[in-house]
Amino acid sequence: MASSAMHVSILSLLLLGTTVSIPRASSRAVPSQSDGGASFNESLWQSIGQAISTEARAMYNLGKGGLTYWSPNINVVRDPRWGRALETPGEDPFVVGRYAVNFVRGMQDVPGHEVASDPMSRPLKTSACCKHYAAYDVDDWYGHTRFKFDARVEERDMVETFQRPFEMCVRHGDVSSVMCSYNRVNGIPACADARLLSGTIRRDWGLHGYIVSDCDAVRVMTDNATWLGYTAVESTAAVLKAGLDLDCGESWIVQNGKPVMDFLTTYGLEAVQKGKTRESDVDNALTNLYMTLMRLGYFDGMPRYESLNEKDICSDDHRSLALDGARQGMVLLKNHGGLLPLDPKKFGAVAVRGPHAEAPEKIMDGDYTGPPCRYVTPRDGISKDVKISHDANLTIYFGGINMHIEREGNDREDLLLPKNQTEQILHIAAASPNPIVLVILSGGGIDISFAQGNPKIGAILWAGYPGGEGGNAIADVIFGRYSPGGRLPLTWFKNKYIHQIPMTSMELRPRPDHGYPGRTYKFYDGPEVLYRFGHGLSYTKFRYETSAGNGTAVTLAAGGHCKRLSYKAGAVDATPSCPAIDVASHSCKETVDFNVSVVNGGDVDGSHTVLVYTVPPPEVAGAPIKQVVAFQRVFVKAGGAATVGFSLKVCEAFGIVEKTAYTVVPSGVSTVLLENGDTSSPSSVSFPVKINFST
Numbered sequence: 001m002a003s004s005a006m007h008v009s010i011l012s013l014l015l016l017g018t019t020v021s022i023p024r025a026s027s028r029a030v031p032s033q034s035d036g037g038a039s040f041n042e043s044l045w046q047s048i049g050q051a052i053s054t055e056a057r058a059m060y061n062l063g064k065g066g067l068t069y070w071s072p073n074i075n076v077v078r079d080p081r082w083g084r085a086l087e088t089p090g091e092d093p094f095v096v097g098r099y100a101v102n103f104v105r106g107m108q109d110v111p112g113h114e115v116a117s118d119p120m121s122r123p124l125k126t127s128a129c130c131k132h133y134a135a136y137d138v139d140d141w142y143g144h145t146r147f148k149f150d151a152r153v154e155e156r157d158m159v160e161t162f163q164r165p166f167e168m169c170v171r172h173g174d175v176s177s178v179m180c181s182y183n184r185v186n187g188i189p190a191c192a193d194a195r196l197l198s199g200t201i202r203r204d205w206g207l208h209g210y211i212v213s214d215c216d217a218v219r220v221m222t223d224n225a226t227w228l229g230y231t232a233v234e235s236t237a238a239v240l241k242a243g244l245d246l247d248c249g250e251s252w253i254v255q256n257g258k259p260v261m262d263f264l265t266t267y268g269l270e271a272v273q274k275g276k277t278r279e280s281d282v283d284n285a286l287t288n289l290y291m292t293l294m295r296l297g298y299f300d301g302m303p304r305y306e307s308l309n310e311k312d313i314c315s316d317d318h319r320s321l322a323l324d325g326a327r328q329g330m331v332l333l334k335n336h337g338g339l340l341p342l343d344p345k346k347f348g349a350v351a352v353r354g355p356h357a358e359a360p361e362k363i364m365d366g367d368y369t370g371p372p373c374r375y376v377t378p379r380d381g382i383s384k385d386v387k388i389s390h391d392a393n394l395t396i397y398f399g400g401i402n403m404h405i406e407r408e409g410n411d412r413e414d415l416l417l418p419k420n421q422t423e424q425i426l427h428i429a430a431a432s433p434n435p436i437v438l439v440i441l442s443g444g445g446i447d448i449s450f451a452q453g454n455p456k457i458g459a460i461l462w463a464g465y466p467g468g469e470g471g472n473a474i475a476d477v478i479f480g481r482y483s484p485g486g487r488l489p490l491t492w493f494k495n496k497y498i499h500q501i502p503m504t505s506m507e508l509r510p511r512p513d514h515g516y517p518g519r520t521y522k523f524y525d526g527p528e529v530l531y532r533f534g535h536g537l538s539y540t541k542f543r544y545e546t547s548a549g550n551g552t553a554v555t556l557a558a559g560g561h562c563k564r565l566s567y568k569a570g571a572v573d574a575t576p577s578c579p580a581i582d583v584a585s586h587s588c589k590e591t592v593d594f595n596v597s598v599v600n601g602g603d604v605d606g607s608h609t610v611l612v613y614t615v616p617p618p619e620v621a622g623a624p625i626k627q628v629v630a631f632q633r634v635f636v637k638a639g640g641a642a643t644v645g646f647s648l649k650v651c652e653a654f655g656i657v658e659k660t661a662y663t664v665v666p667s668g669v670s671t672v673l674l675e676n677g678d679t680s681s682p683s684s685v686s687f688p689v690k691i692n693f694s695t
């Protein structure tokens with residue numbers, strides 16, 4: 001029951017039976033979204049989308065592929081056990097949303113047609129799809145499968161976390177498709193929920209395109225979730241009525257000797273004949289599908305792309321993008337005593353150990369990819385710089401997990417490395433004359449506390465699943481040709497954390513009455529964090545200087561749109577006359593502007609991402625600890641500085657989602673926090689922003 005997924009990938013898309021009328025997705029390698037996310041580089045995400053769509057057009061011209069892609073996967077990683085974390089850009093809804101917008105723009109935009117007066121005729125290079133909507137991140141956790149799982153979700157969490165990347169994808173990415181998920185949301189299967197589909201995606205956000213079910217979701221609703229005891233015809237009628245346009249049905253299910261096609265095709269006519277479906281609902285669905293095909297030039301061509309062919313697949317540009325993308329996503333987790341980078345002249349030979357040293361394609365690429373242009377293992381990459389010998393006194397250990405442990409349909413039981421791997425690493429480290437280098441391949445976080453605390457393990461590098469050029473990218477980092485600048489897009493928890501909260505509990509905020517600690521960096525600040533969100537070291541030292549000085553004050557016109565706010569007990573003497581304003585009824589033109597000078601105080605060139613958080617006023621109850629509101633990756637030469645300007649829209653950057661699910665700007669003193677990924681350098685800066693309302 002694999003949904004035809006594609007995550008970040010580029011290079012010669014070899015599509016598996018892709019057709020246009022039944023969109024399938026596929027892809028090539030590099031890098032998986034979790035380490036792609038770690039680059040925090042919006043132009044990289046867009047370039048990856050552009051490379052994929054160029055190769056897709058070439059494959060289409062060669063008769064080997066379609067033009068509709070069910071990618072990207074933008075579900076927020078709410079729980080560190082989720083098996084599909086590797087397919088996504090992480091745990092922060094805003095960052096995931098920006099990933100979606102850039103990737104979709106790269107996949108879809110035809111230069112010169114980024115905006116159009118009639119969006120339903122805006123041409124598409126290829127059609128992307130933001131999936132899986134909504135509140136989906138349980139696959140199979142101790143028998144709780146996504147097919148039957150009913151996600152009980154508060155409206156506040158829907159608005160603030162689960163829907164946010166989808167909203168950004170539709171509103172700012174102008175995506176041409178959204179996929180609904182298998183699970184139920186508050187009792188109703190996502191694909192049969194008229195409020196979620198027609199109401200939110202189509203009406204509120206204004207989707208220009210089609211809504212598709214995850215593969216066999218309509219069957220699952222009937223056969224497995226047995227929702228309301230509906231027959232196949234009744235389920236078909238229900239999803240059409242809710243706003244579904246296309247059913248990804250698999251034809252591998254055989255009944256009475258015949259393959260069963262998707263439900264909408266098989267039961268649609270009967271649903272109309274029985275008066276359960278209006279013909280106009282079928283017409284709407286077909287209009288949405290054919291409009292997408294027309295925008296792709298499926299019927300009358302798209303001359304500017306018709307000359308793309310083999311030479312545009314695995315081109316030099318795309319290969320170097322694969323290498324650069326993998327390098328940009330590498331996260332240096334530990335580097336005691338500056339063990340890395342290694343000087344190949346000093347260490348004439350190294351020992352290469354561990355199960356991923358010769359990781360096969362299947363591990364390097366992550367899930368849902370086609371074969372890469374070529375494929376360089378970590379061992380191949382290292383061997384270009386140094387001799388590999390087992391007699392050497394420096395060891396690089398390549399470990400991690402793989403698709404048997406984390407993948408679609410398979411959530412993790414714990415956050416640990418396989419036990420024998422941990423034992424082997426400890427054994428090798430103890431026996432080694434010098435501290436060893438540990439390179440981890442994984443999508444999700446791993447509790448490697450044993451390595452972080454061990455002086456014989458000098459450096460730890462997280463390489464994600466780095467794709468076809470992964471071995472070269474790892475070698476570039478290890479031997480110092482590239483200074484790592486990735487930052488973790490998700491919290492790496494200690495294993496103890498998962499015993500405090502079942503995967504099936506959807507709440508993001510702590511629930512002291514249940515002993516639940518809260519989820520993601522936005523709501524959890526307990527001790528069970530090994531590496532925090534945004535962690536990432538460099539070979540150089542960055543510090544910030546900001547133009548914001550001692551802070552700033554903004555006054556917004558309240559215009560009678562004051563909202564109540566929940567305060568912590570005893571935190572305010574008297575409730576302000578206007579505690580907060582509702583952003584939906586405010587013009588929200590005000591901005592907070594500042595510059596940050598990123599100073600590279602070390603002696604190597606490097607890239608660094610400035611992550612800008614806001615911290616709500618401390619007296620407000622139930623607010624996030626902090627939230628990312630902007631980020632920018634910059635390259636800074638050794639000894640130099642680069643200035644980055646930020647203009648934060650007050651309603652977006654200082655808005656919080658109140659208990660009532662309204663987004664409001666609270667009065668009081670919020671804080672802007674620029675947190676460095678390297679905790680060893682005291683270089684984070686912050687400044688207060690006092691917000692008042694005039695009446």
Ligand SMILES: *[C@@H]1O[C@H](CO)[C@@H](O)[C@H](O)[C@H]1NC(C)=O
Nearest residue numbers: 001145147219220223224225
């Ligand atoms: C769904 O139900 C069908 C029919 O009962 C069954 O064959 C299939 O194995 C079930 N699938 C899952 C994923 O439980």
Ligand SMILES: *[C@@H]1O[C@H](CO)[C@@H](O)[C@H](O)[C@H]1NC(C)=O
Nearest residue numbers: 347348349392393394433434
């Ligand atoms: C082993 O490591 C030491 C430094 O700890 C170094 O002086 C020596 O040359 C190394 N030997 C080899 C064979 O690499």
Ligand SMILES: *[C@@H]1O[C@H](CO)[C@@H](O)[C@H](O)[C@H]1NC(C)=O
Nearest residue numbers: 354355418419420421422424
């Ligand atoms: C650990 O055990 C598994 C299963 O027996 C085996 O496949 C794997 O190679 C072992 N790994 C190490 C590092 O010994």
Ligand SMILES: *[C@@H]1O[C@H](CO)[C@@H](O)[C@H](O)[C@H]1NC(C)=O
Nearest residue numbers: 546547548549550551552687
């Ligand atoms: C910032 O605050 C400090 C201490 O309160 C004060 O001495 C300084 O003059 C202030 N600077 C500006 C630019 O307001």
Ligand SMILES: *[C@@H]1O[C@H](CO)[C@@H](O)[C@H](O)[C@H]1NC(C)=O
Nearest residue numbers: 547548593594595643644645
């Ligand atoms: C940021 O820097 C630019 C260019 O140096 C300058 O024009 C602008 O006024 C600065 N903005 C702020 C808010 O300091």
Ligand SMILES: *[C@@H]1O[C@H](CO)[C@@H](O)[C@H](O)[C@H]1NC(C)=O
Nearest residue numbers: 041043044047607633634635
């Ligand atoms: C961001 O990615 C683009 C595209 O790959 C690349 O050219 C650029 O150097 C990257 N920026 C930084 C600061 O690393």
